[in-house]
Amino acid sequence: MGLIQELAGMVGQLNFVAIVHEYEQGLYFRGGVVIERRVRGIKAGDLAELVAEEREVQTKVGRLRGAFRRRAPGLPEGYQVTWSGRVRHPHRFSKVLRPGVYFHLPFVEHIVTDSRQERVLNLGFISVLTTDPGPDCRAVVISCNLRYEVMNLYRAYTAVYDYEASLRYHTLSILAQKSLGKRYGDWQEPPTIAALERGVIDELRKIVTDKWGLKIHQVYITDVTDARIFKFVGDQPMAPSMGANLAVSSTPLVP
Structure with missing residues (x-):
């Protein structure tokens, strides 16, 4: 009975979700390393500029697949490549989390938040x-x-x-x-x-x-x-x- 209570208490302490409030910034750690996450809510004008630059880079490097996705010649620094071979602008991703709800795996991942107020x-x-x-x-x-x-x-x-x-x-x-x-x-x-x-x-x-x-x-x-x-x-x-x-x-x- 004691073991069951301990297991129930441990499961109750597990946290699968974190909230980054409007007045905060956050970092998403996985295995001790801060990982980039897709930026949410990019403004329409900024998004149009990103798409135009992505098309220009895509035209130069072509559709990237397989082992050539990460080391294609001419791929600008910071650009990422999707599983389908499309390039993605570095401004689509950030290591700093914006306000929102984020799900993560206990023990393996965790989220740190801090205030961005003056x-x-x-x-x-x-x-x-x-x-x-x-x-x-x-x-x-x-x-x-x-x-x-x-x-x-x-x-x-x-x-x-x-x-x-x-x-x-x-x-x-x-x-x-x-x-x-x-x-x-x-x-x-x-x-x-x-x-x-x-x-x-x-x-x-x-x-x-x-x-x-x-x-x-x-x-x-x-x-x-x-x-x-x-x-x-x-x-x-x-x-x-x-x-x-x-x-x-x-x-x-x-x-």
Whole structure:
């Protein structure tokens, strides 16, 4: 009786269907590999262009059958061939699932979904030193937010590990690099902040958009603060995690 109950419970947990909602994208895994699926609902104008290009390619390569279907000379990269020998444009297929209902085999296949809605990521803050000489050199604390969305789920999942954490660390690294070499007075000028935001966005898009499939909408530098930190630990050195008292005095530079 116990074995029957276990089998019934296992069968009840099997999932043969997955839904990709309108606000999501999906990936269809089979044997650990993302497979392409036919794109549903291609617009009439786009479909007419695809059909015209397919006819042109079909005329050049002819009807492909048997062993020659996959390696026919002149077959453009990305084109697929049906069992009947007809060519199909690569834009008819995609590794990113559109909204809809998808059936799959348990254990062998599974579907991963993620939101494609815009997100605002709180990046926290970094501190950099100004280039003022001698005692005028100060530590400036910069707070930053980022607005982005997942444009291509396949690249976001396969090109980088944990795309949100990687996006956070990569953005902070770029922000730190582009914040160096400035005097204390520079941080009081709004054009400095605007130029820094543009520079971070331009540098981000080279990697994050082109390779990771993430669309960057805006970088917001929310606060720039002149921070003075004093540590009082008595006669013996003590790590902050062991109970040291920290007093922080900060003066905002940019409202």
